[in-house]
Structure formats: structure tokens, C-alpha cells
Amino acid sequence: MIRILANDGIDPIGKSLLEEAGFVVDTETVPQDKLIEALQNYDGLTVRSATKVRKDVIDACPNLKLIGRGGVGMDNIDVEYAREKGIAVVNTPAASSLSVAELVFAHLFTGVRFLQDANRKMPLDGNTQFNSLKKAYAKGIELKGKTLGVIGFGRIGRETAKVALRLGMNVLAYDLFPHTGSLTLDFAGGVSVDIPVATVSLEEVIRNSDFITLHTPFAERPILAAAEFDQMKPGVGIVNCSRGGIINEQDLIDALDSGKVSFAGLDVYDNEPTPLAALLQHPKISLTPHIGAATNEAQERIGVELASLIIEHFNK
Structure with missing residues (x-):
């Protein structure tokens, strides 16, 4: 047996x-x-x-x-x-692709509306500094019309791109294996739409995206570090629901502190299960404990x- x-x-x-x-x-x-x-x-x-x-x-x-x-x-x-x-x-x-993609957008929606910080401060100060907090979180932005850069265009990257396209976002994708073709978006009522999506260079994704999400295998060195952050648009948002080690965490903190990166959403970390305290305590980071597939x-x-x-x- x-x-x-x-x-x-x-x-x-x-x-x-x-x-x-x-x-x-x-x-x-x-x-x-x-x-x-x-x-x-x-x-x-x-x-x-x-x-x-x-x-x-x-x-x-x-x-x-x-x-x-x-x-x-x-x-x-x-x-x-x-x-x-x-x-x-x-x-x-293939089994967890949609769950990971939806978590990416949970972090994106959190970041563009400051929910990670609001959820920390409202229980403490909501009844005494309500108007101040309201003012602090009054400059949110919408995702529609913005450009999502997808680094790694395998199953999860493509599923993430589909969610972005359904929201009316533009998609720039990079993969080690170039892709030319279309993604099929399925809607309620049996409606399907094919949207052409072709991969571009990594440099183009880094320079021209409003938000960047990573979906790559383990890399020997970080894919995003100080040099890459320097090339990004001011105020870019970064999400990593892939694996730890593909973002230089200290360089990310520096970019958040300088304002180059407006927020980050992290589900994975270098030192799991003991992530860097500076990440866990940072007001511009939305945090989850490696739950991408946990639906x-x-x-x-x-x-x-x-x-x-x-x-x-x-x-x-």
C-alpha cells in the first residue's frame, strides 16, 4: 500500500x-x-x-x-x-493563478487608497483625529487608465494581466520568453473578448509603468534594486506576490522613503518566516503573510x- x-x-x-x-x-x-x-x-x-x-x-x-x-x-x-x-x-x-492575481489587486487597491495606513490609524485616532485622517487620505487615484507592468508573463502573470484589462488598465509585459498573441477575457453571460498583448523589453516595463507586479521564478540576484527604481516613474507602486529575493528590500525601503515609490504590496519576503522589521512597520507597505494561493x-x-x-x- x-x-x-x-x-x-x-x-x-x-x-x-x-x-x-x-x-x-x-x-x-x-x-x-x-x-x-x-x-x-x-x-x-x-x-x-x-x-x-x-x-x-x-x-x-x-x-x-x-x-x-x-x-x-x-x-x-x-x-x-x-x-x-x-x-x-x-x-x-495553474491551480492558484487567479487567487494570486486577485491578491495582487487587493494590494493595488489598498495602496492607491492608503488602506494599509488607514487601517492602522483609524482604530487609534479615528475618534479624535477623524478630519485630519480624512485629509491625509484624500489624494487617492483610480486604476482605470493606468499602466500595469507585469514582469514574468507565465500563467499567473497572464491571469493578473486579464484582471487589469477588465478594469480598463493598459498592460506592459516582460518575459524571458517573448509572447505575441492575445488574452481571452471571459465575462458573465458567456461573453468572451480577445485582447492582443505582446511582451516588450524589461527596460520599457520599468520606465513606463504606473504600477509593477512581479511573477518570476527565483532569481540569483534581485530583479528590482536601486538602479531599476531610479528608472521608474515617480510615484510608482510595486507589488510582489511571487517570491522573496527578487526585490532588494533595503533599496525598496529607500525608494519608499524618498517618494520614488508611492507604496508597495508584499506577500513574500527574503527571510520568511521572520521578515525584516522595517518592512513590517513601514506605513507605505501593504502586508500579507504569503497567502497568494490561500483561497x-x-x-x-x-x-x-x-x-x-x-x-x-x-x-x-
């Missing part, structure tokens, strides 16, 4: 699908320092972003036949090394897709 450890959890529907197919699925989280010992009893492991599967784990668990990542990025897994050892590594890149709908899609991939692999 094949045993799967879903160490970071799995949606109940995905768990049920695996059990109906004859798998044993355990969902009790094993601490990282106990993982190798626990995995001696399992044929497969599923993780999200919390559990790390590095070479030491792979080498110590020759019985492991599959590692599944519920979500997109696999930075927490030594993927190529695992595959060299004959372990299948799978993920669910009920996305987790159900992830669970179903992950279960299907596991069943397919072990039934070969």
Missing part, C-alpha cells in the same frame, strides 16, 4: 481522491528536523512552501518516489537533484490536481 505524507496539508477533496484510489494519506505536519526519520515510512511527500526538501532529505530517503508541490514555485525543493535520483517531482502551476477555491483545485498527478504516477 502506497503511503503519502501531505506535510503541509492537502484539501479534503484531494485527500479523498487519493484514499479512494487506495493510498494512505497522513496530514499531520512533521517538523523539519524530524522529516527524514518520518519519511522512512512513506513513498511520496507533498509540500507547499513551508517544508524544505533539500539534498540531505533526498539522500536520506531512498524509498521516496515522488515529491509533489501544491502550488507553483519549487524553490523549497532541490528539483533537479531529486529527478537525478529517480524521484518524480510535480507541481500544480478555498485554489486549495481545492490544487488538491484535486495534486491527487491526480500522484495517482497517475503510481499507476504507471
Whole structure:
């Protein structure tokens, strides 16, 4: 009987699908320092972003036949090394795209209307400084008609661009693999519209966007740092719901303090789970704790897709 450890959890529907197919699925989280010992009893492991599967784990668990990542990025897994050892590594890149895209816009709407600061100050000063706060937050802007720069035009980047286009925004997109074509926007009532979108250079995105959102794989050095911030429009807004390390965090703080960047929305950080205090306390940053894929709908899609991939692999 094949045993799967879903160490970071799995949606109940995905768990049920695996059990109906004859798998044993355990969902009790094993601490990282106990993982190798626990995995001696399992044929497969599923993780999200919390559990790390590095070479030491792979080498110590020759019985492991599959590692599944519920979500997109696999930075927490030594993927190529695992595959060299004959372990299948799978993920669910499409399942969470819309959830991440909607979180991007939660941060954008928050930033353009100062909600991150208002939500901090209203409970403290709302009954004594109401008019002052009203004046402080009176210069919001609309997203319609503005330009969103999308760095990384894979599944999530394209889903984010679709939301922007539905709002009446312009889109500038960059990707390592150029794209020429259209995006299909689906509306209620069965109406669909195709909008042409072609990628441009990274420099064009950086120079000409009113807001920039990142959706790239892990990079060895930050994609946005002081040199890039210097090239941006004054008052640009930055959102990162992709992964930590692709923005130089100190350079971002400097750009926020100077006013070059008007606000930032961050879901991911360099030092998770202990982000830099200066980020957490900054009045111009909208903060979430790495919840891009954390919607009920996305987790159900992830669970179903992950279960299907596991069943397919072990039934070969």
C-alpha cells in the first residue's frame, strides 16, 4: 500500500481522491528536523512552501518516489537533484493563478487608497483625529487608465494581466520568453473578448509603468534594486506576490522613503518566516503573510490536481 505524507496539508477533496484510489494519506505536519526519520515510512511527500526538501532529505530517503508541490514555485525543493535520483517531482502551476492575481489587486487597491495606513490609524485616532485622517487620505487615484507592468508573463502573470484589462488598465509585459498573441477575457453571460498583448523589453516595463507586479521564478540576484527604481516613474507602486529575493528590500525601503515609490504590496519576503522589521512597520507597505494561493477555491483545485498527478504516477 502506497503511503503519502501531505506535510503541509492537502484539501479534503484531494485527500479523498487519493484514499479512494487506495493510498494512505497522513496530514499531520512533521517538523523539519524530524522529516527524514518520518519519511522512512512513506513513498511520496507533498509540500507547499513551508517544508524544505533539500539534498540531505533526498539522500536520506531512498524509498521516496515522488515529491509533489501544491502550488507553483519549487524553490523549497532541490528539483533537479531529486529527478537525478529517480524521484518524480510535480507541481500544480495553474491551480492558484487567479487567487494570486486577485491578491495582487487587493494590494493595488489598498495602496492607491492608503488602506494599509488607514487601517492602522483609524482604530487609534479615528475618534479624535477623524478630519485630519480624512485629509491625509484624500489624494487617492483610480486604476482605470493606468499602466500595469507585469514582469514574468507565465500563467499567473497572464491571469493578473486579464484582471487589469477588465478594469480598463493598459498592460506592459516582460518575459524571458517573448509572447505575441492575445488574452481571452471571459465575462458573465458567456461573453468572451480577445485582447492582443505582446511582451516588450524589461527596460520599457520599468520606465513606463504606473504600477509593477512581479511573477518570476527565483532569481540569483534581485530583479528590482536601486538602479531599476531610479528608472521608474515617480510615484510608482510595486507589488510582489511571487517570491522573496527578487526585490532588494533595503533599496525598496529607500525608494519608499524618498517618494520614488508611492507604496508597495508584499506577500513574500527574503527571510520568511521572520521578515525584516522595517518592512513590517513601514506605513507605505501593504502586508500579507504569503497567502497568494490561500483561497478555498485554489486549495481545492490544487488538491484535486495534486491527487491526480500522484495517482497517475503510481499507476504507471
